[in-house]
Structure formats: structure tokens, C-alpha cells
Amino acid sequence: MTPTTHNATIQVLSTASDITSLPSGCIFVATMGALHEGHAALIRDAAQRARGTSAPVVISIFVNPTQFNDPADYARYPKTLDADLSLAHSAGATHAFVPDVSLLYPLGMDAAKSQAAAITLPPVATQPNLEDSRRPGHFAGVYLVVWKLFELVRPSAAIFGEKDWQQLQLITAMTAEMNQRHGTSIRIIPSPTIREPDGLAMSSRNRFLTPAERAIAPAIHRIMHEARTLTFPAVAEAHMLQRLQHAGLHPEYAVVRDAATLLTPIPGIPWRILVAARLGSIRLIDNMAW
Numbered sequence: 042m043t044p045t046t047h048n049a050t051i052q053v054l055s056t057a058s059d060i061t062s063l064p065s066g067c068i069f070v071a072t073m074g075a076l077h078e079g080h081a082a083l084i085r086d087a088a089q090r091a092r093g094t095s096a097p098v099v100i101s102i103f104v105n106p107t108q109f110n111d112p113a114d115y116a117r118y119p120k121t122l123d124a125d126l127s128l129a130h131s132a133g134a135t136h137a138f139v140p141d142v143s144l145l146y147p148l149g150m151d152a153a154k155s156q157a158a159a160i161t162l163p164p165v166a167t168q169p170n171l172e173d174s175r176r177p178g179h180f181a182g183v184y185l186v187v188w189k190l191f192e193l194v195r196p197s198a199a200i201f202g203e204k205d206w207q208q209l210q211l212i213t214a215m216t217a218e219m220n221q222r223h224g225t226s227i228r229i230i231p232s233p234t235i236r237e238p239d240g241l242a243m244s245s246r247n248r249f250l251t252p253a254e255r256a257i258a259p260a261i262h263r264i265m266h267e268a269r270t271l272t273f274p275a276v277a278e279a280h281m282l283q284r285l286q287h288a289g290l291h292p293e294y295a296v297v298r299d300a301a302t303l304l305t306p307i308p309g310i311p312w313r314i315l316v317a318a319r320l321g322s323i324r325l326i327d328n329m330a331w
């Protein structure tokens with residue numbers, strides 16, 4: 042298929058030959074679509090970095106089946122392609138890569154799942170009582186899809202949100218491995234979390250919150266702030282669990298860790314507060330520097 046043009050300015054790439062026509066060295070933002078201001082900030086950051094160079098600003102939109110451990114979550118993941126292309130364009134993207142599942146997983150889903158299961162994840166992805174304990178298999182799917190996207194898109198740099206802090210650490214480790222194996226020099230650039238005025242971190246899934254849940258959700262951000270005023274990580278963790286429950290959330294974890302390794306924090310090295318909590322049918326994650 043010939044790349045199609047949206048709004049006369051963003052090129053939509055969907056086939057293998059479309060993507061090979063893309064010059065290498067772009068600045069890349071990988072997403073699952075249902076774009077919001079958090080994504081727009083990443084794209085604007087990419088466009089800013091590309092300014093004055095000939096580097097394309099490429100966004101991918103792909104709801105990756107191998108990273109969903111809940112089939113219902115995958116089935117209902119919001120799809121808003123036209124609005125996404127407009128937002129990506131106004132934020133400064135020059136190209137949108139929108140592949141079919143069969144382009145990324147040509148051997149079918151069973152083969153893709155086996156491939157993901159065979160991945161040895163870097164230690165940062167599997168630290169206890171974080172994402173991997175609650176979403177087994179999720180990070181293998183993320184690792185696999187970002188590896189494949191990088192091979193196809195061949196970026197010089199990729200921007201990832203701090204909103205998904207553990208994912209950002211995983212991608213950083215994965216990219217170091219890829220750079221070493223392929224002789225590439227892809228750079229991973231973190232971008233800060235964009236929040237609603239009341240502190241709730243923006244997320245594509247927030248649209249599923251009922252008005253009553255939406256009113257409760259900003260408690261996560263408030264409670265992380267409170268935790269930072271306490272002296273010891275263990276005290277902060279107990280405080281967060283108790284306060285989250287009291288606010289009507291169902292915490293999965295609320296921890297203080299070494300920001301880079303996600304191991305137990307050591308004085309003198311940056312720490313990170315990480316929280317995951319359920320609210321109705323939605324799972325919310327957030328984090329903050331200690």
C-alpha cells in the first residue's frame with residue numbers, strides 16, 4: 042500500500058514497504074493510541090528535538106496483544122484513530138506507523154506468545170511486588186513489541202513517559218542490549234508525567250472511570266505527596282496502603298524503591314514511589330520522585 046496522507050501533512054505508514062521507505066534516524070514515540078495530552082507532550086518533545094534537522098517525527102499506534110494479560114482489557118482498549126492522527130499531527134508528528142497485528146506477528150499469536158515467553162527480562166522488570174507480580178507476561182510483551190518496532194522504525198532516539206516508570210527502566214535496559222547486539226546507538230529519552238489539574242495522571246483508560254471513581258482517583262497523587270513527608274520508606278509504604286484503602290481504592294502495591302534498579306532504596310541514591318491500585322474495573326498506576 043502507498044503511504045496515505047492524513048490532513049495533508051501526516052503520512053500514515055502501515056505496510057512493511059511503507060516503513061522501509063522511512064529514512065532512518067527519526068525521533069520515535071511508541072503508543073497504543075487513544076491519545077491524550079500525555080502523548081501529545083511526548084510528540085511535542087520529539088518535534089522540538091527534531092527542529093532544525095531533517096529527522097522525521099514518527100509515532101506508532103499499535104494495541105499490542107502480547108502485552109495484555111487480561112483479554113477483556115485488550116478487547117475494550119479504546120480505538121480512536123482519526124482523532125489520534127489529528128492530535129499527532131498538531132503536536133508535530135510527520136509520520137504515523139499503524140501496522141496490522143500480522144505485520145508485527147506474521148507467524149500468528151501462538152508463535153508470538155512463545156517468542157515473548159522465551160525472553161529473559163532484565164532484572165529491573167521482575168523485582169518483586171511491582172508490575173510483574175501483578176501482570177505476569179506483560180513486560181515480555183512490551184519488550185518484544187518495542188524491539189520489533191525499533192527494528193522496523195530504526196530511530197535515533199525514542200521518547201518514553203515517566204508515567205510508566207518501570208516500563209521506562211525496562212526499555213532503557215532493552216535498548217542497551219539492542220545497541221550492543223546490533224551496533225546501533227538508539228537513545229531513550231524520558232518525558233515527565235502529564236496530569237489533570239487535580240493531579241490524576243493522564244491515561245487512555247481514565248475514560249472508563251465513572252464520575253464517582255473519577256472523583257476518587259486523584260487520591261493516588263495526593264497520597265504519594267503525603268508519603269514523601271515521612272522519614273522512612275517502610276513507614277511511607279504502610280501509610281500509603283492505609284490511606285489508599287481509606288480513599289476507596291484497592292492498592293496492589295505502594296512502595297518506595299531505588300529509582301533506577303527498583304531494589305530496596307539505599308540512602309544517597311534517588312528513590313521513586315510507585316503505586317498501582319484498582320478502582321472499579323480500572324487499574325491505575327502512578328509514581329513520583331521521593
Ligand code: AMP
Pocket residue numbers: 071072073074079080082083200201202203204205232233234235236242243244245
Ligand atoms: P501508551 O499509549 O499508554 O502505551 O503510552 C505510550 C507512551 O506515552 C508511553 O511512553 C507512556 O509512558 C506515555 N504516557 C502515557 N501517559 C502519559 C502521561 N500521562 N504523561 C506522560 N507520558 C505518558
